[in-house]
Amino acid sequence: MRNVLLLTLGLLGGALTLAQATEAPGGEEPSVLPAGPGQEEVFYACTACHSTAIIRRSSFRRDQWDGLMDWMTEKHGMNPLEGAERTLIVDYLAQHYGPRTAPARGRNPFLN
Ligand code: HEC
Structure with a gap:
């Protein structure tokens, strides 16, 4: 009985580790x-390769963001x-x- 319990705990632990591994880099969620x-x-399109920090500290005009999408595709x-x-x-x-x-509109410097 004891062994079964330990085995169950072991399996649970493995499942948790797997769940963590599939999170976005830095454990971020869309609400960031x-x-x-x-x-x-x-x-989901952008955190395949890097965290959102690189996006959140950027500020570009619309045409620059548009161009950046091509750069991200061609170069990366x-x-x-x-x-x-x-x-x-x-x-x-x-x-x-x-x-x-x-002035920066209520940006939290610690989140960048
Ligand atoms: C296939 C991988 C990949 C994907 C997907 C991706 N990027 Fe990037 N991105 C990179 C790499 C690599 C860099 C360069 C990283 C570095 O310099 O550390 C980068 C850099 C950047 C930069 C910094 C550019 C600069 O010159 O300051 C921004 C902003 C950025 N990405 C935005 C985005 C956005 C927005 C998306 C989603 C639409 C996205 N990325 C998706 C790979 C990717």
Whole structure:
């Protein structure tokens, strides 16, 4: 009986480790990004390779974000973003991470 219990605990532990391994880098969740249309799309498209920190500390105009998508694809092998998904993602980035207007709007420096 005792052995069965230990075995069960061991299996549980293994499952937990697996669950952790499939999380995004740094254990981030979509809610790390501002809520709004495109939040999840950006999160899942972009955290395959790096955390969102690199996005959250950026500020680009819409056309620059758009160009960055091509750069990310050509240079870094991101799956090409096209059509409605691309529009959604670029709109989201431009809206939330557009050129900074002073003073920084309530950005938390410790999150960058
Ligand atoms: C296939 C891998 C991959 C994917 C997917 C990816 N990136 Fe990147 N990205 C990179 C690499 C590699 C770098 C360079 C990292 C470095 O310099 O440390 C980078 C750098 C960046 C930078 C910094 C650029 C600069 O010059 O300051 C930004 C911003 C960025 N990525 C945004 C995004 C966004 C937004 C997405 C989702 C739409 C995304 N990335 C998806 C690989 C990727």
